[in-house]
Amino acid sequence: MENLKPQPPHVVFLPYPALGHVKPMLKLAELLSHATFHVTFINTEYIHHRLLPSIDLDAFHRRFPNFHFLTIPDGLPPHHTRTVADLFSSIGSATTSALRQLRVSEDLLCRTTTCIIADGIMSSSAVIAGEEFGIPVLAFRTFSACCTWIYFHLSKLIEEGEVPLQDQDMDKLVTCIPGLENVLRRRDLPSICRVERVGDPILEFFIKEARAMLRASALILNTFDELEAPVLSKLASFFSKIYTIGPLHALSNVRINGDRSPLASTTGILWKEDQxxxxxxxxxxxxxxxxxxxxxxxxxxxxxxxxxxxxxxxxxxxxxxxxxxxxxxxxxxxxxxxxxxxxxxxxxxxxxxxxxxxxxxxxxxxxxxxxxxxxxxxxxxxxxxxxxxxxxxxxxxxxxxxxxxxxxxxxxxxxxxxxxxxxxxxxxxxxxxxxxxxxxxxxxxxxxxxGESVKKGGSSSLNLDTLIQDISSMTPPSSRAE
CATH class of the missing domain: 3.40.50.2000 (Glycogen Phosphorylase B;)
Incomplete structure (x- = not known):
């Protein structure tokens, strides 16, 4: 029987449709593509149309020939203002439906996908798809480890009466989050805690997504070990694998953009820059x-x-x-x-x-x-x-x-x-x-x-290497024994 050359891993990215989320996920996607992975990056149609003017697609695909963009609806009409609250209510069901359709139309989530890297607040949709199709899901939380730790304790804040924040002493310390007892005041809690009532839809959205994240097989963070070591040790009680690979823009510059050429990668910017x-x-x-x-x-x-x-x-x-x-x-x-x-x-x-x-x-x-x-x-x-x-x-x-x-x-x-x-x-x-x-x-x-963390031998550089090795060792559905 003829020996078939092993295919490179295929990673599907699922970012939340906002610049602050798309930008770091694009950086990681480029880094994995640079490591010869196949990458499919799924944007909403609205975000992708705003992103296109900032990308020289010909130059981009010369640099990353195995990088593929796909688009899905976000569940809102084309000319909708797309408020934060509206997106939170629409994006989950729209994404789940779109992923199921992609399974059929692109054969994307059926045979070739090695893993899904999903934004932390797209975890519900990604985990549903991953469990349905037998594909590992890695959660990429695009903010800090300390914020991630706090979001895992939103329910605890409600139980302790800290949330909702209403007519309270905003400078009183919040002592119910392990490891942060002497750090946070009420006014330092995420803005989603400043709601009028328990059961607020946006607060519930983040609680649901945090719970879904815990079903992911690993956590990826755009931070570096030396900055957030104490909180990272706390998060290790929730995840057996955590990959800290930040600052991602700097890691990208070291590995890909040594020439800092604007054609080497996309910055993910949605407005024209004033040079x-x-x-x-x-x-x-x-x-x-x-x-x-x-x-x-x-x-x-x-x-x-x-x-x-x-x-x-x-x-x-x-x-x-x-x-x-x-x-x-x-x-x-x-x-x-x-x-x-x-x-x-x-x-x-x-x-x-x-x-x-x-x-x-x-x-x-x-x-x-x-x-x-x-x-x-x-x-x-x-x-x-x-x-x-x-x-x-x-x-x-x-x-x-x-x-x-x-x-x-x-x-x-x-x-x-x-x-x-x-x-x-x-x-x-x-x-x-x-x-x-x-x-x-x-x-x-x-x-x-x-700076040291992203250099060769630095903590984030080594963690990216480990992430690449771990994904390479995964087996896509088409290669698994039936």
Missing amino acids: GCITWLDSRPSESVVFVSFGSVVKFTHDQMLEFWHGLVNSGKPFLWVIRPNSIIGGDGSSGQLLMELQERTKGKGLIVSWVPQEQVLAHGAVGGFLTHGGWNSIMESTEAGVPMICWPAMFEQQVNSRFVSEVWRVGLDMKDTCERSIVEKMVRDLMEAKRVEIMKVMGVVAKQA
Whole structure:
């Protein structure tokens, strides 16, 4: 009988349809494709159509010839506004149905798939499909280990009366989460805890997905061992295998993008980047600029925008501020007028742009601080670049991240639950002047750890190698004995 050459592993990726989730999952998918795996990346139709303009598909497929994009519906009409709550309610059933259809139309989940790597909040759909088709599921939680640990204790927070958070002392310590008894205040719990009642649909969604994650065969995290070792040891009681492979953007740069070519991979950005900001930064002194960006989702009222602007101007520090199109609340045209006024009044004090190549900006020598919403991708990028942070969290796990940035890792400041110009000014001055030496001393150590972790022999690099080896040892359904 003729010996058949073994086929490379085939990994199906199932990201949640939001930039902060798609971006790190694309990085991991590219890394596995670079390791000669076959990869199928399943986006929702809405996200994929927004992603396409940022990808040179010809160059991408030359670099990753075994990488295949597929799209599925998200359960909402094409012109729907796609609020967070609407997506949470629609995405699960839509995904389960779509995966079953793909089994038939693509023969995707029937014979060739070695494993599914699913976003942590797509776990229910992925686990149902995996168990139905006999395929291992690995859960990729796209935020920190500490947040992951807290989400596994949402039911405990309800039992202890900490959730819902209503008319309570928000600075009281939360002591019912093992290992974090002296860390979290009520205001530091994820924003989903700030609900009016037990049984809130969004809170229930995250509880359900956390339970489903426990049925996965392994956990993947975009973090590094040296940063979150105590919490990782706690998570080991839930998962026999945990792969910490962050900062993923840095690991990708080491293994794939040594030339940092924009054609080598996709950044997963859904807006056009303003490269002119780099020229502007080139003209600024070392570590003098405050970079301001609140991610891809956060929206502002007019008053909030003005408070931030006045605080930044009053600090006397030059600033580069990302204000996305339509990120100011208001549909009467006044938001566009406000943005134009701020851009005009900012001349000589800073620069306002619609989007930037964030990794490149944070790596620029002129940037001395980062005012951020505290999303996990931003924290990983800032930490690896050695740029201290001011966190103004808005939603979900960002409240947790900001607390850890300031009180556990001590690489920045926490400005949650306030938006006053005097406080913005003080925080910027503290970060850039009064507390800078103290914070930078710690940040230097953490940044070095992050950089070392992704180099050959580093913890994250070795963990990626282990992940590759473990997936390679799995047997797809078509090869199993009947």
